[in-house]
Amino acid sequence: xxxxxxxxxxxxxxxxxxxxxxxxxxxxxxxxxxxxxxxxxxxxxxxxxxxxxxxxxxxxxxxxxxxxxxxxxxxxxxxxxxxxxxxxxxxxxxxxxxxxxxxxxxxxxxxxxxxxxxxxxxxxxxxxxxxxxxxxxxxxxxxxxxxxxxxxxxxxxxxxxxxxxxxxxxxxxxxxxxxxxxxxxxxxxxxxxxxxxxxxxxxxxxxxxxxxxxxxxxxxxxxxxxxxxxxxxx
Amino acid sequence: xxxxxxxxxxxxxxxxxxxxxxxxxxxxxxxxxxxxxxxxxxxxxxxxxxxxxxxxxxxxxxxxxxxxxxxxxxxxxxxxxxxxxxxxxxxxxxxxxxxxxxxxxxxxxxxxxxxxxxxxxxxxxxxxxxxxxxxxxxxxxxxxxxxxxxxxxxxxxxxxxxxxxxxxxxxxxxxxxxxxxxxxxxxxxxxxxxxxxxxxxxxxxxxxxxxxxxxxxxxxxxxxxxxxxxxxxx
DNA sequence: TATTATTGTTACAAATTGAGACAATAATAA
DNA sequence: TTATTATTGTCTCAATTTGTAACAATAATA
Numbered sequence: 001x002x003x004x005x006x007x008x009x010x011x012x013x014x015x016x017x018x019x020x021x022x023x024x025x026x027x028x029x030x031x032x033x034x035x036x037x038x039x040x041x042x043x044x045x046x047x048x049x050x051x052x053x054x055x056x057x058x059x060x061x062x063x064x065x066x067x068x069x070x071x072x073x074x075x076x077x078x079x080x081x082x083x084x085x086x087x088x089x090x091x092x093x094x095x096x097x098x099x100x101x102x103x104x105x106x107x108x109x110x111x112x113x114x115x116x117x118x119x120x121x122x123x124x125x126x127x128x129x130x131x132x133x134x135x136x137x138x139x140x141x142x143x144x145x146x147x148x149x150x151x152x153x154x155x156x157x158x159x160x161x162x163x164x165x166x167x168x169x170x171x172x173x174x175x176x177x178x179x180x181x182x183x184x185x186x187x188x189x190x191x192x193x194x195x196x197x198x199x200x201x202x203x204x205x206x207x208x209x210x211x212x213x214x215x216x217x218x219x220x221x222x223x224x225x226x227x228x229x230x231x232x233x234x
Numbered sequence: 235x236x237x238x239x240x241x242x243x244x245x246x247x248x249x250x251x252x253x254x255x256x257x258x259x260x261x262x263x264x265x266x267x268x269x270x271x272x273x274x275x276x277x278x279x280x281x282x283x284x285x286x287x288x289x290x291x292x293x294x295x296x297x298x299x300x301x302x303x304x305x306x307x308x309x310x311x312x313x314x315x316x317x318x319x320x321x322x323x324x325x326x327x328x329x330x331x332x333x334x335x336x337x338x339x340x341x342x343x344x345x346x347x348x349x350x351x352x353x354x355x356x357x358x359x360x361x362x363x364x365x366x367x368x369x370x371x372x373x374x375x376x377x378x379x380x381x382x383x384x385x386x387x388x389x390x391x392x393x394x395x396x397x398x399x400x401x402x403x404x405x406x407x408x409x410x411x412x413x414x415x416x417x418x419x420x421x422x423x424x425x426x427x428x429x430x431x432x433x434x435x436x437x438x439x440x441x442x443x444x445x446x447x448x449x450x451x452x453x454x455x456x457x458x459x460x461x462x463x464x465x466x467x468x
Numbered sequence: 469t470a471t472t473a474t475t476g477t478t479a480c481a482a483a484t485t486g487a488g489a490c491a492a493t494a495a496t497a498a
Numbered sequence: 499t500t501a502t503t504a505t506t507g508t509c510t511c512a513a514t515t516t517g518t519a520a521c522a523a524t525a526a527t528a
Contacts, residue, residue: 050310074308074345076284111308220526221474454495455505
């Protein structure tokens, strides 16, 4: 991770969101021997598109390609420049010579993205400076460094705004799913209860779904149909 | 405009939008002796918040303070790096020694904002490198450098998304206005015709407006009420 | 065969919207 | 003074959408 490879002062951070079936989770990194938690992020190579950089970092962390990834805000307040935090992370790092990481102490402006992925497809991988990359429930995040809590909040806000306009739920579900599973995604994102019959009526009227065979769960009740989205990921 | 004052590789561009009464206009700069047109923009001082930098640039261009200004996207493709365009601008500039502007040839990532202002309040002022700063109708913009046309398109898209959620029309109208004037703003932003009676019903039902006295225009018909917004600019 | 939990659909009331009609009215023309 | 004109504010009624509950269908179990 040499400075000369990257544009100085520019970073990105990703809010990587998965859905377990009943709650949203977010990937959080923990840095070696510091107790400091942060969003996964990275830097932009000198000859690389900004959005490509974020996509590359996401692939490195999740192993997945073609993920739904959306830029939602750029954070550039001076108060996010806290070199002492980065110094702690650098000094706790044993693998890399500390001098080669001094550029991390500079002020950075961070372009933030949120990514939606299928929770069960992912085995998170830490990066060079961190020793874990773990799913945390959105409602039980550890304290995050710098302004990363703000970044998460704004990501969820952006996700809510896009829930109908951009078909974001496609990315959080397996290829086929029941109406109840779809409803649970909506409820987790919007953090509300939704009336079952109204939801079902609206989803069917939207013409976005294809109905397939029933799924027999072994439970003592009527088996639900499964559905898929007509338009796959953009 | 010395490099050492500013963060390298980081710029902002502003889509400054005004409403004349029947169409949207945008402020466009023309560079000395080049025939090149661009959005007004600038750079971020090393000890300045990103959003403050954009606000400062806006004040310099319009003379107005407390303007509605919203960040909507950050443009960072490599193809927006076209040093030959900047070279043309620098070489056509007679006032500043060219060597001190060489840093403008670097690759820049640009954080884009849109601003909404009262068209009639503004006397646009050019900056050091440009010799005009002029209103152009949104539908008749000159060809713009780099990806500035994309930036404008995305700004209008963001504005449309915010038209109801964020009360953006406040900023485009004088303190009091008729229902028809308000409707014209909506029509200009959405680029559609709106049914008069439905619009009036919805606006009144929204409880956002205060009705004042009638305005006598001297025309041979019933005089309209004027309205103001209950909540002023955020 | 009855029971249980859930699902898909229908029915009806309530609310919202589309589209037009109409009365009110400020200035002008007769 | 009175009729005319253009526009505004409101109302009406149909069409559509939503809220709410009821109900029938059904897969497994008791």
